[in-house]
Amino acid sequence: MLTRRFKPRLRRVARIVGLMMLGGLVTFLVLRGVQSMRGEPLQPWHKHAPDEMSRRAVDKAGWEDYLSHEERVMQEVWEKVTQELPESARVAVNRYYENSPLHAANFGMDWNRSFVMMPEGPPVGAVVLLHGLTDSPYSLRTVAEIYRDHGFVAVAPRMPGHGTTPAGLVRVRWETWAAVVRLAVREAVRLAGEDVPLHFVGYSNGGALALDYALDARSDEELPMPTRLVLFSPMIGVTELARFAGVAGWPAVFPAFSKAAWSSVVPEFNPFKYNSFPINGARQSSQLTRSLQRRLARGEGAGGLPPVLTFQSKVDATTSTVAVAQALYNRLPDNGSELVLFDLNRSLVLGPLMRRDAGLAVMQALPPEPRSFAVSLVTNAPGESGDVYVVHTPAHGGPDVRRALGAAFPPGVVSLSHVALPFPSDDPLYGFEPPEPPEFGVNLGAISPRGERGALVVSLGSLVRMSSNPFFSLVEEKLSEAIRADLGGTDSGS
Numbered sequence: 264m265l266t267r268r269f270k271p272r273l274r275r276v277a278r279i280v281g282l283m284m285l286g287g288l289v290t291f292l293v294l295r296g297v298q299s300m301r302g303e304p305l306q307p308w309h310k311h312a313p314d315e316m317s318r319r320a321v322d323k324a325g326w327e328d329y330l331s332h333e334e335r336v337m338q339e340v341w342e343k344v345t346q347e348l349p350e351s352a353r354v355a356v357n358r359y360y361e362n363s364p365l366h367a368a369n370f371g372m373d374w375n376r377s378f379v380m381m382p383e384g385p386p387v388g389a390v391v392l393l394h395g396l397t398d399s400p401y402s403l404r405t406v407a408e409i410y411r412d413h414g415f416v417a418v419a420p421r422m423p424g425h426g427t428t429p430a431g432l433v434r435v436r437w438e439t440w441a442a443v444v445r446l447a448v449r450e451a452v453r454l455a456g457e458d459v460p461l462h463f464v465g466y467s468n469g470g471a472l473a474l475d476y477a478l479d480a481r482s483d484e485e486l487p488m489p490t491r492l493v494l495f496s497p498m499i500g501v502t503e504l505a506r507f508a509g510v511a512g513w514p515a516v517f518p519a520f521s522k523a524a525w526s527s528v529v530p531e532f533n534p535f536k537y538n539s540f541p542i543n544g545a546r547q548s549s550q551l552t553r554s555l556q557r558r559l560a561r562g563e564g565a566g567g568l569p570p571v572l573t574f575q576s577k578v579d580a581t582t583s584t585v586a587v588a589q590a591l592y593n594r595l596p597d598n599g600s601e602l603v604l605f606d607l608n609r610s611l612v613l614g615p616l617m618r619r620d621a622g623l624a625v626m627q628a629l630p631p632e633p634r635s636f637a638v639s640l641v642t643n644a645p646g647e648s649g650d651v652y653v654v655h656t657p658a659h660g661g662p663d664v665r666r667a668l669g670a671a672f673p674p675g676v677v678s679l680s681h682v683a684l685p686f687p688s689d690d691p692l693y694g695f696e697p698p699e700p701p702e703f704g705v706n707l708g709a710i711s712p713r714g715e716r717g718a719l720v721v722s723l724g725s726l727v728r729m730s731s732n733p734f735f736s737l738v739e740e741k742l743s744e745a746i747r748a749d750l751g752g753t754d755s756g757s
Contacts, residue, residue, distance in 0.1 A: 303528045307347055308359050309539060312430040313339040315423035321442035326418075326450035329443070333377060333421060340427050341368070358531045359428075364704030367534045374401030374535050375426030379454070380408065380417040387414035387750060388462065388490075389455035391447045394419070395467030396498070396548050399426040401535035401692070402466055406493075406685055409739055410462070413746045416454045420447040422469075424544075429537040432544040433524055437472075437551040444476050445486065452487055460490040460749040466685055467581065470497025470573075471551050474591070478558050481567045490749050493742065494573040495684045498552055499590050500583025529722070534703050535692065556590050564594035571600040571636075572745055574684045574738060577622030578607060581681035588628040597635040597658070599748075603741060605679045605734065606642035608672040610649040621678075633660030639741075641668065641734055651734060670734055675711075680729040687735035694731045 407417035424435035465473030480486040691702035
């Protein structure tokens with residue numbers, strides 16, 4: 264009797280709650296649509312998305328087929344964007360202007376494109392290198408060169424939607440990226456053979472793709488299992504806000520609100536990376552990382568994976584350092600994996616502005632010692648000279664080993680960042696000590712501007728983030744150790 268009496272009331276409450284939620288969603292979408300009409304207008308590179316290969320087409324294609332289609336895509340960008348620029352966009356700061364010093368087609372090598380590096384002699388191994396979201400194969404050029412010098416063939420595919428126009432990310436799907444990973448593996452194995460080590464290097468979103476492939480290879484005998492995964496700032500964690508990123512783009516179905524498909528519309532001054540960011544990019548990355556976390560959390564988790572070597576800044580505004588520890592490392596088998604963490608500059612005196620607890624969350628997320636994996640912490644101490652040292656905690660316990668790295672944080676640098684880790688300090692584009700003259704028209708990592716807002720055509724904030732790694736020598740050391748270990752202690756390189 265009590266249930267019958269309350270059922271109508273519960274239905275009324277449910278209807279009211281449902282109507283309130285619907286009203287809230289409609290209000291949000293209207294406000295989002297109105298907000299999107301403000302700011303900079305969309306330019307040709309925000310409107311034209313070149314015709315990329317579909318997932319099914321990629322799965323049927325060979326490497327040369329993919330490169331041929333990539334050439335057509337680049338030609339399409341030339342014809343539909345570069346040649347159609349309005350006069351107002353024909354300026355030096357625009358990478359799509361053919362006379363700009365930032366125009367990649369004018370360089371000796373357009374690093375927006377897929378590339379293969381071959382060693383001097385017969386390959387002793389193969390490596391597949393996967394770049395990050397909004398990025399291009401350029402981001403792993405230096406790492407590819409390290410592998411090549413050790414006798415590996417290096418295959419770095421351009422992910423669909425990247426290296427062309429930011430509009431390419433408006434309609435791409437992460438499953439197509441996964442298909443390109445499989446294609447790159449087929450080419451790497453063809454060039455190097457099946458009986459040599461196969462490494463994967465993944466940067467940011469590329470790290471998620473590398474891990475996704477390795478999880479697939481556990482149950483698919485047709486997919487070669489990597490001998491080792493090397494991850495830079497892997498996108499394994501996802502914020503709650505990113506889960507609902509796609510909703511913010513819904514008003515874009517109406518032409519008047521087309522800018523709602525974008526979270527930022529800014530000048531494109533980087534020759535090898537988008538500055539503007541479409542919401543679908545965040546949505547696809549969110550879907551990929553959520554899929555990874557579900558797969559790692561159920562069943563055998565990370566069991567059966569090869570050794571994983573990860574380089575991660577303790578403070579990372581793009582991905583979750585805690586997720587790297589909890590979702591991946593705490594589930595890895597005892598297989599010789601290592602986590603390399605870059606700490607804040609603890610010697611920098613900024614008084615109350617410095618968060619001394621920053622970066623502690625990832626250490627708290629690690630299991631207590633002894634662990635099944637090694638941890639190397641790159642750090643310094645308050646009150647000391649500022650020289651950086653490495654504290655190595657071996658797997659299975661044992662005393663920590665501390666050694667000087669012979670390097671220090673550059674003056675005024677608070678920490679590394681999500682984007683900095685795979686770039687040495689002398690990187691021509693992102694390094695804070697680049698060679699002269701500029702190889703790519705600008706040295707983005709060497710600019711440290713101070714002044715009033717509006718003085719530059721780009722925001723001061725876009726130039727503040729640390730973009731290269733002053734401790735890249737440790738990265739090269741760890742990579743060389745991993746390569747030699749998988750080659751049985753010797754290799755044909757330096």
